[in-house]
Amino acid sequence: xASRHPDWSLEAGQCVLEAxxxxxxxxxxxxxxxxxxxxxxxxxxxxxxxSSINVSVAETHGVLSFYRELRTTPPAAVxxxxxxxxxxxxxxxxxxxxxxxAFLAPVGGRSAEGEVDVVEVFCLGNCxxxxxxLVNERLLGRVDLASLxxxxxxxxxxxxx
Numbered sequence: 001x002a003s004r005h006p007d008w009s010l011e012a013g014q015c016v017l018e019a020x021x022x023x024x025x026x027x028x029x030x031x032x033x034x035x036x037x038x039x040x041x042x043x044x045x046x047x048x049x050x051s052s053i054n055v056s057v058a059e060t061h062g063v064l065s066f067y068r069e070l071r072t073t074p075p076a077a078v079x080x081x082x083x084x085x086x087x088x089x090x091x092x093x094x095x096x097x098x099x100x101x102a103f104l105a106p107v108g109g110r111s112a113e114g115e116v117d118v119v120e121v122f123c124l125g126n127c128x129x130x131x132x133x134l135v136n137e138r139l140l141g142r143v144d145l146a147s148l149x150x151x152x153x154x155x156x157x158x159x160x161x
Contacts, residue, residue: 005039005074012037013045017052025053027063031070040071076110076117077159078152081134085123088130091142096131099145104152115159116152 006012016037017030024033030049034041041064050060064070082097097107100118105111107120126132129141135151136158 008038008042010044010048013048027053027055027060031064035070039075040073043072076115078116078136078155080116080118080152081121082107082118083124083132084120087127088132091130093131096143100148103145115156
């Protein structure tokens with residue numbers, strides 16, 4: 001399956017960090033820039049970020065491990081983000097999470113075949129159409145297991161193509 005991100009290397013990571021503006025030369029924006037570029041923040045990037053913006057390795061690792069949105073492993077080909085904010089919960093998001101866990105993988109997990117990551121997010125800005133989900137950047141509203149399954153299948157085919 002085709003990757004949506006370029007391959008990680010120390011040199012490529014350094015290029016990403018060097019492109020940051022003065023206002024972005026903080027731990028969180030630096031880690032976010034690396035994740036945006038490569039799809040994840042590899043372990044080797046912790047020392048690179050720390051030395052690049054003159055903070056400790058411990059501080060950098062602390063930020064990386066604190067924010068659930070930052071990932072330290074490459075993403076699967078398809079990412080399903082399920083909204084767990086109040087409006088979506090009021091419209092059945094918890095039941096959907098349980099169904100997805102039985103069908104694909106639990107929140108924070110990867111499907112058995114390794115192609116789909118399931119993550120929890122808190123608000124996709126689609127509150128009027130809850131429960132909401134995001135499948136590889138495609139926003140879905142009034143999601144049920146059938147519509148989510150169709151979107152995941154479509155995303156799998158897009159990745160293969």
